[in-house]
Amino acid sequence: MAKIVIDGVEHEVNPDNNLLQECLSLGLDLPYFCWHPSMGSVGACRQCAVMQYRDADDKEGMLVMACMTPAADGAIISIEDEGAKSFRSEVIESLMTSHPHDCPVCEEGGECHLQDMTLMSGHNYRRYDKKKRTHRNQYLGPFVNHEMNRCITCYRCVRFYGDYAGGTDLSAQASHHHVYFGRHEEGVLESEFSGNLVEVCPTGVFTDKAFSENYSRKWDLQTAPSVCVGCSVGCNTSPGERYGSLRRTVNRYNSEVNGYFLCDRGRFGFDFVNNSDRLLEPVQRVDNTGELLADDQVKAFIKEFKADGTIGIGSPRASNESNFALRAMVGEENFYAGYSDVEHESMQVLLDLASDTAFHSPSVREIEMADAVLILGEDVTNVAPRIALALRQSVRNKAKDLADESRIPQWQDSAVRELAQHDLSPLSIISSAVSRLDDVASDRVIESLSVVAAMGHQIANKISASAPKADCSAAHDQVIEKIVEQLKAAKRPLIIAGNSNGSEVIRAAANIARALYDFKDNSAIDLCLLVPEVNSVGMSLMTNAKNPLGAALKKLHDGTAKRVIVLENDLYRRASRAKVDAALTAATKVLVLDQLPTSTTANADVVLPATAFSEHEATYINYEGRAQLSFQVHQCKKQAQPSWRWLCDAEHVDDLVERCCNEVPGLARLREVLPGENPFIAGMKVPRQSHRYSGRTAMTANVNVHEPKQREDKESVMSFSMEGMPAQKDASVHAASWAPKWNSNQSISKFQDEVNGELKQGHPGCLLIERKDSSGSYFKAGSDSIEPSANQLRLVFSYQIFGSDELSARSKPIQARMTDAYIGLSPQDAQKRDLRQGDVATISPLGSP
């Protein structure tokens, strides 16, 4: 700790940081543009100037840029000094000369960092009366608008897009007064993280295109803290609703998980909630037509299902509560897994590993700390995109080490990058296809899945001789040797695999981690095992290992089970069409709960409408076993209800969470994610609407001039109202970040312990899985998969960020980025079959599960 004096007041600060960051950590207001908490300083905008004094006798002082000056012990600075203030106001005046002042028609207005900083810097009157420079805007695809005239050239966009996220198609162009940020020519931004430009840009150059087509001001959106349901990372989000439709999703800071950034699936995948096909009424199928069901009919129907002979099929995309309610209704022995049998099998392996003391499941923040990474068989960008972004930061640890050696502070972003050039920490990828991380990979091997696994085992064996040897050709010996050395030399090695294609590769990855565990004298090794869906882990913890989906389908087919309840799941995505058809035809009654029509709902006798993620409160468990709470943002129109409410008598999510804790061994600590006992002032609820929320009494005046009664939320600690008290003691109820003078998302620093730290009284989620099993041993190295014969091919799934997730694939902006269905073949295989790029091919699966 260092002591510095700011405007005559002594503060304790961290000398490893710069003055700007420390001023913000202290809660002081100091304007800035180019600095970003996770991207460091470049000193481009000159907005954070402060006066620094040599010593107590120095009355003159000199101007320094706070973001470029270390918070060194004994520093004496002044933010309030007149010279510094007038410098800052002149800087903003010059930055603003060509700004169009189009705030009333700008989507950023009301949450604009530029507005906030202009006001804070005291530039209230425009003296410049000449012509402004103007730019031509580009079409950048379905996600992001471009409005270059608003630009103040802070360079944050290209620093995020290129430097941070590895995008190659956005650059700074031209010079002087004409600097332009755009693509080489119009076209879709290629990066999977392009949506973050909306939040990274301090003004309205890059805005949310989907949102601007159906726009509301920030203060008019009803928001609540939510969790993205797009994949198993569980990024924290703040979705916003107005007039009954979900309008947008923005990032919600969580120090452990997503930090400041989301992927584009997470940001633009919410639109399925507004899909016009939504199931909104309970319907019974009578002679191929739908017949609406009255309440008592539904009740009678559910009662019928409570009899013996009913089985339930859970869902990896439904909440813990809904899965639990189904399990409680049909009994644990009759509750079956809602994913494919291959996934079920690999999930069992994964759960075993999750309790093993030899491993640690790293959070996204911890993934960024890895100094040597091996990805085995998984396409991280498409399965868990936010983790791919974290891996891009992990390869920069080499640069940070070099900076430390040269005594360059790590926040000196361009200096550190200049120093390291292309020197990256090792990241090796061994998998079956090219990936979007290949550009930062130190080594890249493309092989069939069984060779990938064999190489994994070989690596394990080379690290520790106690790991079993694999039957592996010598072709890759050199690479294997190199990877072994890198992992052994690393301070914090990380092994990544996933269950996209069975457990074969997971077992190899676990052996490598265990070998490292042996090699590193029993310190737990980061082993990140990815799963595809938001609650794959939650559902699997509730499912008996003996209850895979295949067994359920068989039971229905052979008549052992008569009735089936399918929870938020399209079984046709999970098992072969023939098997599902046979099972559903044989069943006497099929009840399906879902949000959108699927092939499964089409074959149901009764369909009950379920609420979507933003319409109910729920808990989900992410890939690392982190439970997180997602609040209800808005009410669902019509009769959709949370699935658990259709299935059980529980009144409250909390009741179900409590029962989960008591009845499901793996979920014993789930209650810890619920808001604390009484975090609220004077018993008031936390409002979902901002204090500026406008038009509430007039919103439905076109239908009825009588002001409707605001719906009470009896279940949640939040209210559908602007009255109440924003949460102050529990940041898990912190949705729309706002602080006096800070209307933009940059206000988050006011809620952090320190910049980039945890939220004050924060709740980054709760790690449920305890590691106590120290008896784990190596897996056998042999492959159990059937090797394809000469004219056969082994089918592996290639996940797509835009399209593979069932729900976000029903979102319009995502649909605009989806690719056509395709089959990828190695050039040799394609040549053998005389296939060329663009040819139409048919595959017939043999013995697929």
Added chain:
Amino acid sequence: MSQQVIASTATKARRLSADEIVEIEHEMTLYPDKRAVGLEALKIVQKHQGWVSDESLLGIAKYLDIPAADLEGVATFFNLVYRQQVGKNVILFCDSVSCWIMGCEGIKSYIKDKLAIDYGETTEDGDFTLIPVPCLGDCDKAPVMMVGPDMHRNLTPEKIDSIIMDCKTIQD
């Protein structure tokens, strides 16, 4: 299922000529990093083509295996990398202080009248483009201008006539 696939890049790269490649290859031996060759490659292509078209820019990016957006950043940063087609002869006309004192404005309007072009414009026959530059470093012989690689000093209307005549003759 899929709505549409939107191509990110519509323009096609031009295959660089053998001469261009030889020169670019030579530059590549002088730098540790392909990205650093970008500017030299742009100059080489401009030397051969007269300017850098979108197709040429993509061709260079492809050849050097660097992002087109980055190369565009370099190309547009330097005023003298022409990203629009220019005339066969580019007149770089100094209008900085010394030349201004020595009456460059009169010379400029003489050129303007003679060729019927203003700054940034190209004659209809495609022979000349007129571009202002801040200083050519030859202030003691002001006013000055450059046409192609040649420096022309102590400019007078008569000199302009003969320079333009020379350019046309050499061309024919």
